[in-house]
Amino acid sequence: MSGLDTLVLLCRPGFEPECASEISEVAAAAGFYGYPRLDQGEGYVTFYVHPPATALELMETVRFRSLIFTRQWLACLPKLEDLPAKDRLTPVAEAAAHLPACAEVVADTADTTEGRELRGFCRKFVSALAPHLRKEGVLLPRKEKSAWRMHLFVLSGREIWLGVAPVKNSSAWEGGILRLKFPARAPSRSTLKLEEAWHWFIPKHQWDRLIAPGMRAVDLGAAPGGWTWQLVERGMFVTAIDNGPMNEDLMETGQVEHLREDAFVYAPAKPVDWMVCDVVEKPARTTALVIEWALNGWARQMVFNLKLPMKQRYPEVRQCLERIESALADQGGWRLEARQLYHDREEVTCWLAAPEIR
Ligand SMILES: C[S@@+](CC[C@H](N)C(=O)[O-])C[C@H]1O[C@@H](n2cnc3c(N)ncnc32)[C@H](O)[C@@H]1O
Known part of the structure; x- marks a missing residue:
């Protein structure tokens, strides 16, 4: 699928260099070339895959579980920028038509203060987006099975990476994070x-x-x-x-x-x-x-x-x-x-x- 040339990898903020080194090395070992981009502390890395290969193919080849510093990964279309506050649904739905078929859509944010502040927005946006995409025929009915899960990686109300992750070769947890309740009787947080x-x-x-x-x-x-x-x-x-x-x-x-x-x-x-x-x-x-x-x-x-x-x-x-x-x-x-x-x-x-x- 053309256009899906960027892999977005979520990681622990501060560990972007490790995440970038790892994906560059693992991708090259699997025969994929590209270059990473990162900003220290942002909680994610992008890895541009050189054509004719795509990020989708990379995800079909590399085992997600072999990555140590990546919490979640998504094969993305070019970043959606300048989304209008009045109608984000239309441009997102238009772009989503270029993705492989999915039956589910979720939204992730970076594990940063700004990212956490966007979680409420994400929940509301996804609950409006999912029925809209289904009505437009861009998202399969919920009961259908699909190999791909649609993801929005939300940087702000105006900037969103839109992509997919393979259901069986990615994290099932939102943002790749398992949130556990601290058991009150346990002697230490560790x-x-x-x-x-x-x-x-x-x-x-x-x-x-x-x-x-x-x-x-x-x-x-x-x-x-x-x-x-x-x-x-x-x-x-x-x-x-x-x-x-x-x-x-x-x-x-x-x-x-x-x-x-x-x-x-x-x-x-x-x-x-x-x-x-x-x-x-x-x-x-x-x-x-x-x-x-x-x-x-x-x-x-x-x-x-x-x-x-x-x-x-x-x-x-x-x-x-x-x-x-x-x-x-x-x-x-x-x-x-x-x-x-x-x-x-x-x-x-x-x-x-x-x-x-x-
Ligand atoms: C991070 S704490 C462990 C916390 C523990 N896992 C918990 O959940 O409560 C590390 C522990 O290793 C112990 N330690 C350090 N060096 C050690 C050694 N050579 N032999 C045994 N214990 C050691 C320290 O006394 C300390 O209690």
Whole structure:
């Protein structure tokens, strides 16, 4: 489809350079050339795909889940500018006729103050736009299935990127953000990182098998216990490793053993189902720890954070992931995925699963 030559990628504000480096590298590896544009702090990057290839083809080739710093992506028409306040529906509908068939339309904004202030406008606009597009025959009836979802990426009432995302190769969450409610009884806010990691990496229908009651887990750098709390909520038995104090209510569940030991020295007496690690350390050291756990078969699944350095954040993450992949290359199909989650700040979260985890 012509005109769809720009990929718009949403990311955490401040991480536009990482998002841009990553898409340039991943696209080139898949045979797509182009150039990124970004403004620091805007919460998105545009990547212009050189013709004859299009952004649609790029999205059909690259696996969305392979991107670490992209929360959502859209193949867009040239940006709609100077939209008249009196009638935005007509120009948007005219442009939408150039998109692949969609049965659904949603609106995203950047994860910035200006973006958040536009959310009310977006809701109202989409609820007027959807019936208008259906009446004009530009949007399929709701009950029909389509491979594409129509997106508006709204910069202001006058400026909108209009495009599509593949339903099966994009984020299903508005703006690529999973908004979770903080559980009042959890000992720390970082509890949401582990919960979001599970939502992103493990399909919900596999939770009862892969995050199951009765499993044994080790939490490295556990205090005060936000991650341990999630494991306990799932009915697991947890060994919490930290010199710091654990939350008392959590200890009273009887499901937690607290050991004041060094995470980098501790070894479990018997293999466990899960190892999670939120220790604030240099990413290279965490990487070596994870490799040690995997090679010794100490855990079948791991969720761990790689804390990002001040500079060279993208190359550092790539290097750590490559080290893990090459260390486990002849170990028969370990799976490694990484993402900068919404609840992550200067870090990315990884999930590593043993070959028998399918
Ligand atoms: C970011 S906090 C963990 C927060 C925890 N995941 C939660 O949800 O409450 C990092 C923890 O790692 C611990 N830590 C740092 N170095 C460690 C080490 N070498 N061994 C064990 N714990 C360590 C710190 O004491 C701190 O409690």
